[in-house]
Amino acid sequence: MRALRRPVGLVGVALLALVLFAAAFGPVLWGDRAAAVDTADLLAGPSAEHWIGTDNLGRDLFARVLVAARLSILLALAATAIGMVLGFLLGAAPMLLGRRLGRLITAAVNVLVAFPGLLLVLFFAVVFGVGARGAALAVGLAGAPAFARLCHTLIAGVSERDYVAAARIAGVGRVRMLWRHVLPNIAEPVIVYATMTAGAALLTFAGLSFLGLGVQAPDYDWGKLMQDGLNGIYVHPLAALGPGIAVVLAGLAFNLTGEAFAAGPRRTHVLPPAGPPSPATTPAATTVLSADDLRVTIPGPNGPIHAVRGVSLTVGDGEAVGVVGESGSGKSVTALAVAGLLEPPVRVEAGHLAVAGEDLLAPGASRRLGTALAVVFQDPMTSFNPAHRVGPQLAEVSRFHQGMGRRAAFARAVDRLRAVRIGDPARRARQYPFEFSGGMRQRAMIGMGLMGEPRLIVADEPTTALDVTVQRQVLDLLADVRRDTGAALLLISHDVSVVTDVCDRVLVMYAGRVVEELPAKDLRALARHPYTRALVAAVPDMETDLDRPLAVIPGLPVDPVEAPAGCAFAPRCPLADDHCRAVPPPLLDGVACHKAGEAQ
Amino acid sequence: MKTPTSGVKVGRWPRFALRRAARLLASLWVLVTASFLMIHLVPGDPVRAALGPTAPADLVLAHKEELGLLDPLWQQYATFLGHLLQGDLGVSIASRLPVGEVIAQQLPATAELALLAFLLAVAVAVPVGVVMAVLTRRGRGRRAELAFTGTNVVVSAIPDFLLGVGLVYLLAVQTHVFPVAGRAGPDSYVLPVLALAVGPAAVLSRIVRVEMLAVMEADYVRTARAKRLTPVRVHVVHALPNAVTATLTIGGLALSSLVAGTVLVENVFAWPGLGSSIVSSIVAKDYPLVQGTVLVYGVGVLLINTLVDVALALLDPRSAIGEA
Numbered sequence: 001m002r003a004l005r006r007p008v009g010l011v012g013v014a015l016l017a018l019v020l021f022a023a024a025f026g027p028v029l030w031g032d033r034a035a036a037v038d039t040a041d042l043l044a045g046p047s048a049e050h051w052i053g054t055d056n057l058g059r060d061l062f063a064r065v066l067v068a069a070r071l072s073i074l075l076a077l078a079a080t081a082i083g084m085v086l087g088f089l090l091g092a093a094p095m096l097l098g099r100r101l102g103r104l105i106t107a108a109v110n111v112l113v114a115f116p117g118l119l120l121v122l123f124f125a126v127v128f129g130v131g132a133r134g135a136a137l138a139v140g141l142a143g144a145p146a147f148a149r150l151c152h153t154l155i156a157g158v159s160e161r162d163y164v165a166a167a168r169i170a171g172v173g174r175v176r177m178l179w180r181h182v183l184p185n186i187a188e189p190v191i192v193y194a195t196m197t198a199g200a201a202l203l204t205f206a207g208l209s210f211l212g213l214g215v216q217a218p219d220y221d222w223g224k225l226m227q228d229g230l231n232g233i234y235v236h237p238l239a240a241l242g243p244g245i246a247v248v249l250a251g252l253a254f255n256l257t258g259e260a261f262a263a264g265p266r267r268t269h270v271l272p273p274a275g276p277p278s279p280a281t282t283p284a285a286t287t288v289l290s291a292d293d294l295r296v297t298i299p300g301p302n303g304p305i306h307a308v309r310g311v312s313l314t315v316g317d318g319e320a321v322g323v324v325g326e327s328g329s330g331k332s333v334t335a336l337a338v339a340g341l342l343e344p345p346v347r348v349e350a351g352h353l354a355v356a357g358e359d360l361l362a363p364g365a366s367r368r369l370g371t372a373l374a375v376v377f378q379d380p381m382t383s384f385n386p387a388h389r390v391g392p393q394l395a396e397v398s399r400f401h402q403g404m405g406r407r408a409a410f411a412r413a414v415d416r417l418r419a420v421r422i423g424d425p426a427r428r429a430r431q432y433p434f435e436f437s438g439g440m441r442q443r444a445m446i447g448m449g450l451m452g453e454p455r456l457i458v459a460d461e462p463t464t465a466l467d468v469t470v471q472r473q474v475l476d477l478l479a480d481v482r483r484d485t486g487a488a489l490l491l492i493s494h495d496v497s498v499v500t501d502v503c504d505r506v507l508v509m510y511a512g513r514v515v516e517e518l519p520a521k522d523l524r525a526l527a528r529h530p531y532t533r534a535l536v537a538a539v540p541d542m543e544t545d546l547d548r549p550l551a552v553i554p555g556l557p558v559d560p561v562e563a564p565a566g567c568a569f570a571p572r573c574p575l576a577d578d579h580c581r582a583v584p585p586p587l588l589d590g591v592a593c594h595k596a597g598e599a600q
Numbered sequence: 601m602k603t604p605t606s607g608v609k610v611g612r613w614p615r616f617a618l619r620r621a622a623r624l625l626a627s628l629w630v631l632v633t634a635s636f637l638m639i640h641l642v643p644g645d646p647v648r649a650a651l652g653p654t655a656p657a658d659l660v661l662a663h664k665e666e667l668g669l670l671d672p673l674w675q676q677y678a679t680f681l682g683h684l685l686q687g688d689l690g691v692s693i694a695s696r697l698p699v700g701e702v703i704a705q706q707l708p709a710t711a712e713l714a715l716l717a718f719l720l721a722v723a724v725a726v727p728v729g730v731v732m733a734v735l736t737r738r739g740r741g742r743r744a745e746l747a748f749t750g751t752n753v754v755v756s757a758i759p760d761f762l763l764g765v766g767l768v769y770l771l772a773v774q775t776h777v778f779p780v781a782g783r784a785g786p787d788s789y790v791l792p793v794l795a796l797a798v799g800p801a802a803v804l805s806r807i808v809r810v811e812m813l814a815v816m817e818a819d820y821v822r823t824a825r826a827k828r829l830t831p832v833r834v835h836v837v838h839a840l841p842n843a844v845t846a847t848l849t850i851g852g853l854a855l856s857s858l859v860a861g862t863v864l865v866e867n868v869f870a871w872p873g874l875g876s877s878i879v880s881s882i883v884a885k886d887y888p889l890v891q892g893t894v895l896v897y898g899v900g901v902l903l904i905n906t907l908v909d910v911a912l913a914l915l916d917p918r919s920a921i922g923e924a
Contacts, residue, residue, distance in 0.1 A: 107626075111626060111630050114856070115901055116861075127642055203757075203759040210864065212883060233769060241765065244762045252754065255757055375823075385820040385838050388838075448823075
């Protein structure tokens with residue numbers, strides 16, 4: 001009943017209860033009043049006695065609106081039931097009748113769904129004739145194709161699941177399978193949809209009766225009352241608007257209830273106010289990237305996630321720095337933060353954060369970074385805009401930042417694609433990203449960074465999504481680019497061997513902190529932090545004894561919502577003692593560990 | 601290096617055209633057959649029902665002969681198809697005028713109404729949806745979001761004909777700003793177009809917003825931000841085109857239901873279009889006229905769907921291939 005806790009759900013359910021009450025008891029409570037003819041008071045306006053006036057026989061319209069609730073609701077529900085049953089049977093046809101017949105029915109449903117409901121309603125209204133019963137059948141049948149489509153999709157989704165496959169192998173009959181294994185699993189969306197359909201059916205019915213194709217006198221529903229009232233709208237507007245308001249309220253009741261149940265809980269906590277700011281510091285002059293006490297906080301469903309907890313890093317001109325760590329260590333968030341790509345409500349704080357001489361903490365990220373900073377993302381398949389051709393996506397940088405014309409910028413894009421060794425670049429530049437392979441896209445992404453004169457390339461797991469041979473090509477390309485342009489590199493990777501190959505210096509991150517910082521060449525032999533050693537040990541090399549299990553790091557990374565008081569690695573560390581668990585180790589002399597360098 | 605895509609490129613469009621044409625033809629066949637069968641599905645004697653219980657028996661018989669209802673079913677079907685190919689939709693029972701003529705007279709009024717309403721809905725919905733998405737992304741602007749979704753749900757719960765009634769009351773009866781009904785000068789278009797457009801505009805703007813919210817989280821939008829483009833450029837050039845696919849799909853549905861919605865709105869405003877005539881001919885059981893009108897509406901809807909699919913394929917080339 002979580003839907004009731006939301007204001008929308010509460011309003012919807014309350015309205016629905018009111019409408020259903022009127023439908024159940026309206027004719028009993030107000031039936032006499034609605035039928036009482038008063039020839040002395042014909043077509044009267046609103047008064048204390050008749051809230052929205054009287055009709056052409058002097059009958060009280062407010063009572064008539066309340067009494068009409070029963071017929072309106074009953075017809076809508078009947079039509080919905082007809083549509084649901086038929087739609088469900090049609091949707092389940094592939095499962096019940098076998099593949100061939102099912103496909104035929106699905107194709108027919110797809111053709112029928114294309115026609116708007118009202119057109120189908122009119123068609124069936126012709127066939128069944130004018131009147132309440134015909135209209136109910138018409139609205140019901142017209143709703144069946146859309147419902148069949150929904151059921152078909154839902155059933156197709158469920159049939160892929162393991163438990164249905166298991167039931168099939170166990171020889172469960174088709175009908176029983178549908179009833180016992182499929183239906184319970186699609187019931188929730190079906191009921192939500194049905195509730196909304198009932199609201200729509202109510203409105204359609206009102207429309208039909210309004211047109212004179214639905215309920216016929218002397219019976220009346222809301223649509224009929226509106227039709228009667230429209231003729232007198234000049235003198236007596238409430239006679240038409242009153243039943244109209246009833247229709248809208250009833251429709252809202254169904255829709256809001258349905259929507260409240262359809263929408264899952266969606267709660268992300270707003271971040272608590274920021275703590276005391278880090279003391280402002282200034283970057284050293286020779287660095288292309290300098291961050292001091294960088295902290296990133298992300299609002300999450302279970303409270304704020306402290307993804308980065310005080311990271312300081314510098315990258316000198318032309319230097320290649322690697323950041324390694326497990327998933328969730330905060331390395332990618334660090335990369336996004338130094339690239340200035342995190343947006344509120346994510347909070348980025350630091351003593352200073354400067355890239356290529358630009359202060360990223362100052363409001364309004366500088367346009368100059370568009371040429372001075374190149375970013376290469378993890379997944380080349382999704383990082384290009386699928387709606388635009390590749391060439392113009394590269395050219396955009398030059399057009400926007402370097403004031404080039406369309407043609408000159410495109411020529412540069414072709415040239416850059418050639419520089420990242422894409423064959424036939426002139427043709428490739430006119431293709432869409434989906435026509436590129438993954439490795440080509442990643443090279444094109446690097447080419448995009450080369451449209452300007454990058455002083456720093458931030459590469460966030462640039463090879464993770466690629467297969468091994470292509471990984472090598474991309475890494476070689478990055479090395480060539482650095483040699484040709486003198487750009488510095490910040491390489492984020494979970495792959496220790498990639499980082500040692502490419503980088504001069506390595507930062508090891510764990511739970512949002514840098515735990516060790518050392519020259520890349522020393523990583524394998526001279527690491528002092530137990531986590532770094534474990535990471536290195538987990539990489540098999542030519543001398544790894546394949547008869548023994550491969551080394552792993554026991555335990556799981558720390559939950560970023562609950563940062564521990566002491567060393568975050570302590571629960572998984574063979575050397576940890578009570579001191580480790582209580583006091584966070586500071587980063588001293590390149591390592592943050594109370595037991596730095598001790599033998600395991 | 602081998603290009604894996606060269607095979608796809610050749611024949612992509614012909615294959616798409618072929619597939620789409622086949623679907624259109626199949627749908628057309630269903631439509632034509634259904635409208636043919638409509639008169640046969642009517643329980644009892646349709647001609648007797650149309651002419652009333654007092655009509656002399658030989659008149660009924662003559663009408664039946666004229667409608668070809670005495671021939672075997674397959675022959676009737678063949679004749680129907682043959683006539684249809686020549687553009688002959690039969691003769692109205694009530695007015696004795698050729699159905700094609702009656703429809704040709706009324707179609708422009710309906711088409712104008714639907715098209716204007718659709719354009720208005722899109723022109724309002726896309727900017728509103730985009731702006732609301734930008735304002736409320738990532739849980740920002742809670743109040744704006746609540747106001748938007750609240751208004752949206754309420755507005756889309758009001759059916760178009762009811763809105764028409766309300767508009768007539770407010771802007772024609774109360775204030776005499778616009779004419780109550782009929783089709784005369786440009787100002788007579790305002791209320792019916794507005795009544796038709798508001799609902800689809802509400803639905804569309806909601807879709808645009810939801811799609812934009814999803815697209816703005818996409819990796820390629822982050823790439824665009826990494827290029828340090830202006831926010832307007834990021835949202836309009838990089839995000840919006842990718843939100844258009846779903847918007848166009850829903851927009852096509854909205855346009856087809858808008859075409860059907862003209863039936864109700866035309867009756868509110870006494871608009872001299874197909875919608876007024878289909879209702880009166882259903883009530884009068886003038887089956888040839890109903891048949892012709894249903895066909896025209898159906899063909900209109902099918903053409904819209906096909907156009908939307910072609911537009912989608914042009915905008916998003918993957919969708920043309922993806923189906924292959």
